[in-house]
Every structure is written in C-alpha cells, then in structure tokens.
Amino acid sequence: MTDDTPVCDEKHNLKDMHKQPRTHMPERDAQQRATDWDEVPAGYTVEMAQREALRCLQCKKPLCVAGCPVGIDIPAFIKLIAEDNFVGAARKIKETNSLPAVCGRVCPQEDQCEKVCIVAKKFTSVAIGNLERFAADAERERGEIKIPEKQPSTGRKVAIVGSGPAGLSAAGELVKMGHEVVIFEALHKPGGVLLYGIPEFRLPKAIVNSEIEYLKKLGVKIEVDSVIGKVETVDELLNNGFDAVFVAVGAGLPMFMGIPGENLCGVYSANEYLTRANLMKAYDPDYATPLLKKKRIAVVGGGNVAMDAARTSLRILGTEEVYIVYRRSRDEMPARIEETKHGEEEGLKFMLLTNPVKVLGDDKGWVKALECIRMELGEPDDSGRRRPVPIKDSEFVLDVDCVIMALGTSPNPLVPMTTPGIQVTPKGTIVVDNETCQTDKEGVFAGGDIVTGAATVILAMGAGKTAAQAIDQYVRAKKSA
Ligand SMILES: Cc1cc2nc3c(=O)[nH]c(=O)nc-3n(C[C@H](O)[C@H](O)[C@H](O)COP(=O)(O)OP(=O)(O)OC[C@H]3O[C@@H](n4cnc5c(N)ncnc54)[C@H](O)[C@@H]3O)c2cc1C
Ligand code: SF4
Structure with a gap:
C-alpha cells in the first residue's frame, strides 16, 4: 500500500458508483510469476479499495451476510474502509472471522457472499473478498494487530x-x-x-x-x-x-484411480507432492528434500488441488511441460475460474475430455508415459454434471516422466x-x-x-x-x- 489519500472527499454523496465496473486487482506478469513463488495478485491500493468500497449499496437487508458461512457484517466493514478506518474494518471482520487475511485470499467468494450481492443482480458484484484482504493486510502491515481481552481463567x-x-x-x-x-x-x-x-x-x-x-x-x-x-x-x-x-x-488421505502402473516411481498424490514442495521446501536447491526434477508432468484431476499441484510443478526448476488431464470438459471443471485462468496464463496445457487408463514405466520402474483415452459427455450423473463416456479405440500415449494424482481426499x-x-x-x-x-x-x-x-x-x-x-x-x- 503506497497511497494514503482518500479517493474522494465527498464520497458519501457519490451516487451510482455500483454501476461502475468492479475494481480489478492487479496481478503480476504471468511469464515472470511462473518462475517464482511470490503471490500472484498484488492487492488493492488505498485508492482502489475505497473506489470499490463505494460500490456497496449498504443494503438494509444485506444478502451478502447471509451468503457468508460465518456471517461477517460485510456492509459495516466495507463502510469503515470507505471512511478511511482500515484497522477498524479488520477488527469488524475479526468479530466473526479470526483469519481474514487467509479468507480474503482463498475463500470461494464467487459462490458465497459475492454470488448473492444485490449489485450482482444488474452489474458485477462488490469485490467483497478483495476488500477483506485489503483490510486484514492494512492492519498487519501497520503493526496494529490488537490482542483482545481474555475472560478470567476457568481452570479448564x-x-x-x-x-x-x-x-x-x-x-x-x-x-x-x-x-x-x-x-x-x-x-x-x-x-x-x-x-x-x-x-x-x-x-x-x-x-x-x-x-x-x-x-x-x-x-x-x-x-x-x-x-x-x-x-x-x-x-x-x-x-x-x-x-x-x-x-x-x-x-x-489421498485417493488413487486404481489403474495399472500407479505404484511406479514418479507417481505422486497431489497431497504428497504439495507437502514436499510447501512444507519441506523441495523447490529450493539449498534443501535436500527429495522432489526429483521432472521435465513433463501430468496432473490428473480438474479441481483446485489439481491446479495447485500443476502450478507448483510448473515452478520447479527443470520442468518443461505440465498437463492437466481431466475427463470432463472445461464447463464441468470444479476448480475456481480464477485458478484455471491463472494456470493457463502461466503455461499449463489442458487435456480435457481425457482419462488415464495406464501409467507406463521403463525397465528401472520409473514413469515414462501415461496411456489415456478420449472421452465424450453423456447424460448427467448424480452430481448433475454430464457423465464422461470413453470413446472406443481412442487410446493414445502421452509422453511424461511424472504423474500427480489430484482426485480428491478422504x-x-x-x-x-x-x-x-x-x-x-x-x-x-x-x-x-x-x-x-x-x-x-x-x-x-x-x-x-x-x-x-x-x-x-x-x-x-x-x-x-x-x-x-x-x-x-x-x-x-x-x-x-
Ligand atoms: C491443495 C489444497 C488447496 C485448497 N485450496 C482451498 C482454497 O483455495 N479455498 C478453500 O476454502 N479451501 C481450500 N482447500 C480446502 C481447505 O484447505 C480445507 O477444507 C481445510 O483446510 C480443512 O480444515 P481442517 O482444519 O478441517 O483440516 P486441515 O487443514 O486438513 O488440518 C488438519 C490438521 O490435522 C493434522 N492431523 C491429522 N491427523 C492428526 C493426528 N492423528 N494427530 C495430530 N494431528 C493430526 C494434520 O497434519 C493437519 O495439520 C484446499 C485443500 C487443498 C488440499
Ligand atoms: S449485498 Fe452487496 S451491495 Fe448489499 S451490503 Fe452486501 S456487499 Fe453491499
């Protein structure tokens, strides 16, 4: 945050701000960020946050609050941002959500508060998640995190x-x-x-x-x-x-497909791969954690975990190609649209309507390829999504030396x-x-x-x-x- 100047002295007289386009959060250049580990979205400046805060209608019956699983008083914290009281805004959120800097970054707001925001009925919703992140970051960056009073000890x-x-x-x-x-x-x-x-x-x-x-x-x-x-x-x-x-x-607990070759060296669950990279710093050449350099990686699955594993593997030194192998089409992908977009910008290759049938190994027991079959969409299944059906005789071999299974966990x-x-x-x-x-x-x-x-x-x-x-x-x- 660099600019502490309020966006407008007469902000409460501003009408029709909600009709303005939603304030875009700047993102780092895709080519550059694909080679490092720094955060992708850069955060709002004060001016951006206040402009966006003024898009909120301060509804008397705020549907956004009902859409938030922990019932944050969303209009109240947004109003505090508009009034230059950023630390007050963070504290307002913390009355019901103790991790606002985390939730402002990873919550699927598009399916929760923002989905039911009144402004979204005619225009684009208020960027509630971006504003939550802004308030929490402002409080932390200003060193104004307050330790609240505790009740007297119960001895329990x-x-x-x-x-x-x-x-x-x-x-x-x-x-x-x-x-x-x-x-x-x-x-x-x-x-x-x-x-x-x-x-x-x-x-x-x-x-x-x-x-x-x-x-x-x-x-x-x-x-x-x-x-x-x-x-x-x-x-x-x-x-x-x-x-x-x-x-x-x-x-x-990771899930696997149960296909031949899944126990070859070079097949990981997404959880294991991400834990090695995130917690054990396997990406850093100065650490001895074993996460071998691989050139061509297939990540199987279409959810957020698949996107995280794929974008992580893209950043590991030595990786040349990363494929997302997903059995349905893009419309059915459960990953957040933002994550898919970021992954694509960074260079992920999407192999949609494709399902693995066998992992192929070399004579030393290491992955050398993934045999896949092409799929088409049939009738909707229990989840309401169209069922993927294999196309007869459409098998082909994808040349990869690492496979990451991101099929969900139990x-x-x-x-x-x-x-x-x-x-x-x-x-x-x-x-x-x-x-x-x-x-x-x-x-x-x-x-x-x-x-x-x-x-x-x-x-x-x-x-x-x-x-x-x-x-x-x-x-x-x-x-x-
Ligand atoms: C890669 C990935 C990306 C995700 N991205 C998002 C996202 O963007 N947005 C979102 O809202 N959700 C996301 N999720 C889902 C979200 O992270 C989980 O729903 C959430 O973390 C669940 O919280 P939890 O506290 O129940 O469990 P966890 O976060 O799984 O924490 C459980 C903890 O218990 C510990 N533990 C397990 N067994 C024992 C034991 N026997 N003794 C002691 N400790 C034990 C584990 O080590 C772990 O630290 C993601 C999940 C994954 C895997
Ligand atoms: S529903 Fe939208 S416009 Fe209304 S208070 Fe909530 S964020 Fe503001």
Missing part, C-alpha cells in the same frame, strides 16, 4: 487435535473464553492445509505464521510432532487432565480408529450433532473436513467456532457439577 483444559483452520479457530475462541488450550499437531509445523497444501503464490506462509503467532500471544500452546492415536490417544488425553477434546484432523482415519465410542460414516467422516459438533462420545467434539469430508477453509473455521461455543458450555457445566 481443552485439547485440540489438528492445527488446520478448524483447530485454529476453535483454539482462538476457547482461549479468549478463559480456558487453557493445547493444540496437538502431527506435522512439525502448525497450519494444516493452509501451510502444507495451498502454495505460497496463493497464500504466503508469512500470513499463516502471523495468524499462528497471534494465537500463541493469546496463550494457545502448540505441541508439534504429536500424532494423536500414536503418541497418545483421545482417551488418554481425557484421562490425563483435559476436560474436552476437539478433533480437527482434516481429510488428507478423512484421516487414525483418530476415528483409535477412539472407541465415536460414530463414523461409511465414508470415514465423524458423525456429530451439527448444532454443537458433539460426537457420540462424552467430552469429544469434532469439526472441519473430518466431519464434512474435503470442503473449504471458511466452513472448517465455522465448525471450529460452533464447537468452541459448545465446548465452553460443556466444560463450565462440568466444573459446576
């Missing part, structure tokens, strides 16, 4: 298993309520998918780390390298002084398997009461992807908040019993 202890958005948001709420909170994280760094899944060029790790430092300052303790279900079970946590446990272990099974008394669905998700996140087991709550299956950051955070309210009531009642 809560264990949180998993440090993704569900665990972090529950921790933030519970510590403010006066409880002692310890997060147990299996990996050596906290943050969950925010850290090991979503790449640096979409969500800079400094932002995730600053959110975690904020929680630590509030008093949250984080024990890394602690795989619950191995070092200790949930029952042991309950027997060793914790009054309640919140299970937020996510859905990181719930992490270790905690459900080692916690007798909690109910699990056939898909492996934990069954909870949606109003409270309470499982069938006394004192054990669960939320985020482990309950919903792979979903979104904001839904996981919403679950963390719901669970915190219920845990607070539970441990306080336990104290007075």
Whole structure:
C-alpha cells in the first residue's frame, strides 16, 4: 500500500458508483510469476479499495451476510474502509472471522457472499473478498494487530487435535473464553492445509505464521510432532487432565484411480507432492528434500488441488511441460475460474475430455508415459454434471516422466480408529450433532473436513467456532457439577 489519500472527499454523496465496473486487482506478469513463488495478485491500493468500497449499496437487508458461512457484517466493514478506518474494518471482520487475511485470499467468494450481492443482480458484484484482504493486510502491515481481552481463567483444559483452520479457530475462541488450550499437531509445523497444501503464490506462509503467532500471544500452546492415536490417544488425553477434546484432523488421505502402473516411481498424490514442495521446501536447491526434477508432468484431476499441484510443478526448476488431464470438459471443471485462468496464463496445457487408463514405466520402474483415452459427455450423473463416456479405440500415449494424482481426499482415519465410542460414516467422516459438533462420545467434539469430508477453509473455521461455543458450555457445566 503506497497511497494514503482518500479517493474522494465527498464520497458519501457519490451516487451510482455500483454501476461502475468492479475494481480489478492487479496481478503480476504471468511469464515472470511462473518462475517464482511470490503471490500472484498484488492487492488493492488505498485508492482502489475505497473506489470499490463505494460500490456497496449498504443494503438494509444485506444478502451478502447471509451468503457468508460465518456471517461477517460485510456492509459495516466495507463502510469503515470507505471512511478511511482500515484497522477498524479488520477488527469488524475479526468479530466473526479470526483469519481474514487467509479468507480474503482463498475463500470461494464467487459462490458465497459475492454470488448473492444485490449489485450482482444488474452489474458485477462488490469485490467483497478483495476488500477483506485489503483490510486484514492494512492492519498487519501497520503493526496494529490488537490482542483482545481474555475472560478470567476457568481452570479448564481443552485439547485440540489438528492445527488446520478448524483447530485454529476453535483454539482462538476457547482461549479468549478463559480456558487453557493445547493444540496437538502431527506435522512439525502448525497450519494444516493452509501451510502444507495451498502454495505460497496463493497464500504466503508469512500470513499463516502471523495468524499462528497471534494465537500463541493469546496463550494457545502448540505441541508439534504429536500424532494423536500414536503418541497418545483421545482417551488418554481425557484421562490425563483435559476436560474436552476437539478433533480437527482434516481429510488428507489421498485417493488413487486404481489403474495399472500407479505404484511406479514418479507417481505422486497431489497431497504428497504439495507437502514436499510447501512444507519441506523441495523447490529450493539449498534443501535436500527429495522432489526429483521432472521435465513433463501430468496432473490428473480438474479441481483446485489439481491446479495447485500443476502450478507448483510448473515452478520447479527443470520442468518443461505440465498437463492437466481431466475427463470432463472445461464447463464441468470444479476448480475456481480464477485458478484455471491463472494456470493457463502461466503455461499449463489442458487435456480435457481425457482419462488415464495406464501409467507406463521403463525397465528401472520409473514413469515414462501415461496411456489415456478420449472421452465424450453423456447424460448427467448424480452430481448433475454430464457423465464422461470413453470413446472406443481412442487410446493414445502421452509422453511424461511424472504423474500427480489430484482426485480428491478422504478423512484421516487414525483418530476415528483409535477412539472407541465415536460414530463414523461409511465414508470415514465423524458423525456429530451439527448444532454443537458433539460426537457420540462424552467430552469429544469434532469439526472441519473430518466431519464434512474435503470442503473449504471458511466452513472448517465455522465448525471450529460452533464447537468452541459448545465446548465452553460443556466444560463450565462440568466444573459446576
Ligand atoms: C491443495 C489444497 C488447496 C485448497 N485450496 C482451498 C482454497 O483455495 N479455498 C478453500 O476454502 N479451501 C481450500 N482447500 C480446502 C481447505 O484447505 C480445507 O477444507 C481445510 O483446510 C480443512 O480444515 P481442517 O482444519 O478441517 O483440516 P486441515 O487443514 O486438513 O488440518 C488438519 C490438521 O490435522 C493434522 N492431523 C491429522 N491427523 C492428526 C493426528 N492423528 N494427530 C495430530 N494431528 C493430526 C494434520 O497434519 C493437519 O495439520 C484446499 C485443500 C487443498 C488440499
Ligand atoms: S449485498 Fe452487496 S451491495 Fe448489499 S451490503 Fe452486501 S456487499 Fe453491499
């Protein structure tokens, strides 16, 4: 942010601003950014943010708020931006969303608040996500992050298993309520998918780390390298002084296609590939983490995870071509339009209506090609999308030396398997009461992807908040019993 000058002294008299085109957020040049790890969108200047804020009609019945899974008071924070009170805007968002700098970057606003924005009925919606990011960045960059008051200590202890958005948001709420909170994280760094899944060029790790430092300052303790279900079970946590446990272990178990050759060297799950690159710095020649240089990479899948894996592999030194291999057409691709656009600008090649049938290996057991078949679209399936149907005798061989499977993930099974008394669905998700996140087991709550299956950051955070309210009531009642 460079310019602190308000966009207009008479801003509240400005009419018809909503009819103006939505303020575009500048992006770094595609050729340049495809070779580095810096963030792609550059953020709004003060002038851009205020121009965009003035497009908001300050609706009496703001549909955007109903469209936000955590109910942020959107018109109120936008008004504060228009009034030059950027830090106030960030604090307004934080009343209901503890990770605004993250959500402003990764939330699918086009399917949530922005989709139902009144302005979108005739014009383009107010850029709510961009404004959320602007406010959160302004607060951080000005060093004005405020540590809120905590309630007096209750003497109650809560264990949180998993440090993704569900665990972090529950921790933030519970510590403010006066409880002692310890997060147990299996990996050596906290943050969950925010850290090991979503790449640096979409969500800079400094932002995730600053959110975690904020929680630590509030008093949250984080024990890394602690795989619950191995070092200790949930029952042991309950027997060793914790009054309640919140299970937020996510859905990181990769899925594969079950085709021949999937166990050849050079076939990765997207999760493994991204974890090596993001968390273990495999892209940096100064680190010894093994992520071998490959020239031609096929990423199988059409979702956001596929885009992240493909755009990451494009940035690894030595990569020449990266293909997205997807069995339906572009219209059915589940990835955000913005991610597909960014990937295409950076040089990804899209092989649509194409499905792999076999991974071919060389005599040393390494991938040398991917055999694929062409597809066409048939009748809609249960998801409402047109079913891909193979075209007879259309097989062909794609010359690649690495294959990344990005077909989705399922719930992490270790905690459900080692916690007798909690109910699990056939898909492996934990069954909870949606109003409270309470499982069938006394004192054990669960939320985020482990309950919903792979979903979104904001839904996981919403679950963390719901669970915190219920845990607070539970441990306080336990104290007075
Ligand atoms: C590559 C990728 C990109 C994505 N992009 C987006 C996006 O742009 N926007 C969006 O809204 N959503 C996105 N998502 C989805 C989103 O990140 C998840 O829905 C969200 O992170 C779920 O939060 P969570 O807290 O439930 O679980 P997670 O973030 O998965 O965190 C779970 C944590 O629990 C830890 N854990 C697991 N087992 C144990 C154990 N036994 N003991 C201790 N700790 C354990 C894990 O190591 C992890 O840190 C993306 C997901 C991926 C994989
Ligand atoms: S619906 Fe759109 S115009 Fe109305 S308050 Fe929300 S962001 Fe502003």
